């Protein structure tokens with residue numbers, strides 16, 4: 001399937017301000033394509049919040065990119081989080097409910113799996129985590 005990315009916005013996440021900018025970008029992009037569903041907005045904001053909080057908490061600082069794509073008459077949102085921290089120590093366990101290296105609830109990534117269409121978690125060769133989440137609407 002050919003995925004034409006139609007729009008992409010990236011924001012630096014070094015504090016909560018970056019997180020707010022990423023939330024704003026999601027709102028604007030949804031508005032631009034005429035989607036007014038509160039449920040979809042809430043799900044996309046949850047993805048941004050969770051990935052952004054993981055950057056701040058586990059990666060230190062990083063970047064969130066939000067892109068849209070069109071395929072088979074639908075719009076896909078791709079939200080990517082990248083950081084330059086130590087990376088995810090245990091990739092297979094990271095998606096397991098209740099697993100946290102940091103006394104968290106360990107539910108964030110698991111929740112994202114439930115509300116998204118696809119989630120890919122990896123470490124970069126140069127260090128740091130990269131997590132990509134797709135949500136088709």
Ligand SMILES: Nc1ncnc2c1ncn2[C@@H]1O[C@H](COP(=O)(O)OP(=O)(O)OP(=O)(O)O)[C@@H](O)[C@H]1O
Pocket residue numbers: 054055057058059083085086087088089094095099100101102103104105106107108109110128129
């Ligand atoms: N950007 C990241 N860099 C390094 N490790 C990460 C990153 N994101 C997630 N992890 C690892 O994956 C684990 C699970 O993440 P998850 O978001 O599910 O739980 P949590 O952040 O620990 O708690 P919470 O339920 O509050 O989100 C984390 O505890 C951490 O070990």
Ligand SMILES: [Mg+2]
Pocket residue numbers: 050053054104107108109
């Ligand atoms: Mg988390």
